Structure formats: structure tokens, C-alpha cells
Amino acid sequence: MRTALRMRLVAPSATLGMAAKAADLRRQGKAILDLSAGEPDFNTPDHIKAAAKKAIDDNFTRYTPVPGIHTAREAVTAYYKNTYGVPMPKESVILTSGGKHALYTLFMALLNPGDEVLVPAPYWVSDPDMVRLAGATPVPVPSTPENGFLVTVEDLDRAATPTTRALILNSPSNPTGAHYTAKALDAIMDWAVARDIVIVSDEIYDRLVYEPAKPASMAGCFALHPDHIVVVGGLSKSFAMTGWRVGYALGHPSLIRAMSTLQSQSTSNICSIAQKAAIAALTGPMDCVEEMRQAFKRRRDLALSIIKTWKKAICPTPDGAFYLFPCLSEYYTAAVPDSTALSEAFLGEAGVATVPGVAFGEDRCVRLSYATDDATLEKALTAMGDFLGKL
Numbered sequence: 001m002r003t004a005l006r007m008r009l010v011a012p013s014a015t016l017g018m019a020a021k022a023a024d025l026r027r028q029g030k031a032i033l034d035l036s037a038g039e040p041d042f043n044t045p046d047h048i049k050a051a052a053k054k055a056i057d058d059n060f061t062r063y064t065p066v067p068g069i070h071t072a073r074e075a076v077t078a079y080y081k082n083t084y085g086v087p088m089p090k091e092s093v094i095l096t097s098g099g100k101h102a103l104y105t106l107f108m109a110l111l112n113p114g115d116e117v118l119v120p121a122p123y124w125v126s127d128p129d130m131v132r133l134a135g136a137t138p139v140p141v142p143s144t145p146e147n148g149f150l151v152t153v154e155d156l157d158r159a160a161t162p163t164t165r166a167l168i169l170n171s172p173s174n175p176t177g178a179h180y181t182a183k184a185l186d187a188i189m190d191w192a193v194a195r196d197i198v199i200v201s202d203e204i205y206d207r208l209v210y211e212p213a214k215p216a217s218m219a220g221c222f223a224l225h226p227d228h229i230v231v232v233g234g235l236s237k238s239f240a241m242t243g244w245r246v247g248y249a250l251g252h253p254s255l256i257r258a259m260s261t262l263q264s265q266s267t268s269n270i271c272s273i274a275q276k277a278a279i280a281a282l283t284g285p286m287d288c289v290e291e292m293r294q295a296f297k298r299r300r301d302l303a304l305s306i307i308k309t310w311k312k313a314i315c316p317t318p319d320g321a322f323y324l325f326p327c328l329s330e331y332y333t334a335a336v337p338d339s340t341a342l343s344e345a346f347l348g349e350a351g352v353a354t355v356p357g358v359a360f361g362e363d364r365c366v367r368l369s370y371a372t373d374d375a376t377l378e379k380a381l382t383a384m385g386d387f388l389g390k391l
């Protein structure tokens with residue numbers, strides 16, 4: 001069947017692709033240790049599941065208003081008030097089918113053909129493709145492991161042109177775990193306002209920040225710069241709710257209305273039951289979230305202690321999310337010349353699923369997720385280290 005020309009702009013998600021390859025090998029009976037997953041290995045906390053079960057029993061099973069029911073939108077604003085001290089009206093919130101669909105709808109509502117969008121690299125796999133689908137052009141802004149994979153105002157300024165419409169900032173980052181301080185975010189905000197650039201702040205890992213680093217949100221910029229900031233978040237990562245598909249965008253009410261119009265012609269509204277679960281998550285006890293965060297921090301440190309023994313690897317200590325992005329190019333050989341070949345070799349020779357860095361715009365690195373139990377992590381990293389030692 002002949003498909004639309006726009007399909008040339010988009011490739012299947014590399015992270016989901018690697019998870020599928022690992023699942024195939026497992027089905028064939030091979031023991032695969034999975035460090036490719038971009039999702040918590042924890043179960044959704046009980047009080048959230050109970051709210052969903054109650055919603056079903058109460059027959060809360062019909063269409064809802066497009067941007068979400070009032071109480072769910074208010075739960076998002078309450079979360080930002082309680083966590084970051086930022087008051088927002090509920091008209092500035094739309095609930096979407098995951099953070100990914102918030103970004104997709106946002107780019108469709110915000111970008112015009114010809115617009116350029118700065119995307120600090122390494123970037124999240126889906127960002128450039130979604131920007132292209134909206135008819136705009138992604139412009140990677142490189143960062144390095146030596147500077148902790150963070151970009152500066154100077155880096156951004158070098159990449160910006162008069163047609164730059166937006167900047168996607170993902171902090172903490174997938175794939176690097178890099179996290180911008182509040183001071184660095186303020187400096188980037190001032191720069192963006194001066195150049196009339198909209199910041200799309202993807203804060204989906206906002207609760208997964210490890211001390212001494214402190215959580216930081218760009219939501220605080222709304223009061224002064226409502227035309228230059230959109231925050232995207234969701235419940236997938238912090239609340240172990242990937243399958244529920246709950247995300248949101250916080251932005252200028254006129255932009256949120258435009259996104260609602262698009263959503264009214266695409267997904268209508270997010271699942272009514274998931275909205276009730278989201279209220280329980282965002283306004284309920286946070287100790288379960290804290291327990292998961294502590295576990296991730298412990299695993300990050302365990303993983304780093306093993307990676308430190310890989311003599312030729314460069315791996316900055318990330319302050320957030322649940323990924324490590326070691327630079328392994330010093331191990332490349334004629335037979336294993338890039339991150340795709342190395343990831344495939346890790347899978348075939350060491351039985352470990354990872355994601356090649358090239359999918360995130362950095363072919364020197366491989367992405368490892370530590371959202372798995374300690375024993376798997378230790379076994380997988382030891383097998384990878386043994387394999388690297390033989391290269």
C-alpha cells in the first residue's frame with residue numbers, strides 16, 4: 001500500500017524497537033537482561049489503582065470534556081502549587097494521552113512550516129520526528145559528556161537564527177539524566193524571551209532528581225513570561241503509570257485552547273478512569289513516589305560503581321531520571337564501529353538489551369536504563385564490562 005509522503009519524516013521509535021527485539025529473543029528461550037526499558041519496574045501504587053477501580057464501579061466510564069474533567073485539571077495545578085509554589089488557573093492545563101501526545105499536539109498547535117526548533121543533543125528520540133511531522137525543522141545543539149551533557153546560553157545562541165521558534169528542554173533528560181539547576185533554567189529563560197523563542201520544558205522526570213541536586217521546574221516563569229513557556233509532564237515515570245497514558249501540558253490558555261481543538265478532532269479526551277487515577281496520584285500521599293526515587297538513586301550509584309571499572313568509558317554522574325549514557329567510542333573497532341553495532345553486540349554476545357546512542361543523536365554513547373532490580377543491573381553491567389574487555 002502506498003503511504004503518505006509524511007511517513008518519510010518519521011522512523012519507528014528506537015527505544016520501543018529495542019524492547020521488541022529483546023522480547024523476541026526471550027520468546028525464543030534466550031535469557032536477556034533488559035537495560036533498554038524507559039519505564040519504572042515498579043507497580044502503580046495501590047491508592048491510585050483503588051481510585052481507578054472505584055471509577056469503574058461508579059460507572060465513571062463515559063466521554064469527558066476534551067481537556068479533562070475540572071477536578072483532574074485542578075489536580076495538575078494543585079501539584080504545581082504544592083511542589084513548586086506556582087499558582088496556575090485550570091484553563092492553563094490540558095490532559096493528554098501521555099506526555100508524548102502532549103508534545104505531539106503542542107507542536108501541531110505551535111509550529112509552522114519553516115520554523116526551526118532547537119533540540120539540545122543528546123535528545124529524546126521522539127522530539128525531532130514530532131517536530132518534522134509538524135512541518136518544522138529540528139536543529140540539534142550538541143553537548144558533551146565532559147560538560148555533563150548540558151548546553152549553555154552560548155551554545156543555544158550559536159544555533160539560533162531569526163526563524164527559531166522554539167527550544168525543547170528536557171530536564172532531567174532522557175537519555176543522559178542531565179538536570180539543569182534553577183539558576184541555569186532562569187538564564188536560558190531570559191535568553192529565550194530576549195530572542196522571542198518559546199521554551200517547551202519537558203519535565204516528565206521532574207520528581208526523579210537525586211540530592212544534592214534539587215528539583216527545578218520552569219513553571220515558575222509563567223507569571224512573567226506566559227507567551228514564552230509551555231511545560232509538559234505526565235505520570236508515567238514518577239508514579240509508575242506508563243500504561244495509563246496520562247500526560248499534560250501547562251501553558252498560555254490560548255495555546256491550551258488550540259491544543260484542545262486538535263485533541264477534540266483526534267483522541268477526544270483521555271480515558272475517564274485514568275483521570276480519576278491521576279487525581280489520586282497528584283493529590284494523594286507521595287511516600288510511595290519517594291520510595292521509588294530512593295531505589296532509583298541507589299541503583300544509579302550501584303551502576304556507576306561498575307561502569308567506573310570500564311577503563312575507557314566516560315560516564316558523567318546524572319542528577320535525575322533513570323538512565324546512564326556512557327560514552328564508549330574508545331572501544332569501537334573495525335567490527336564494532338558505532339553505537340548500533342555495539343548495542344547489537346551487547347545483545348548477541350552479552351545477552352543485554354541497551355539502546356544505541358545514535359537514536360538520541362550521539363553515536364559515541366549507549367543508553368542504559370537502571371529501572372530494573374539490583375541483581376539484573378549487576379549481572380548485566382558485569383557481562384557488558386566482560387564483553388568490552390575483549391574488544
Ligand SMILES: Cc1ncc(COP(=O)(O)O)c(C=O)c1O
Binds near residue numbers: 098100202235
Ligand atoms: C523525555 C520524555 N518525554 C516524554 C515522554 C513521554 O512519556 P509518556 O507518553 O509515557 O507520558 C518520555 C517517555 O519515554 C520521555 O522519556
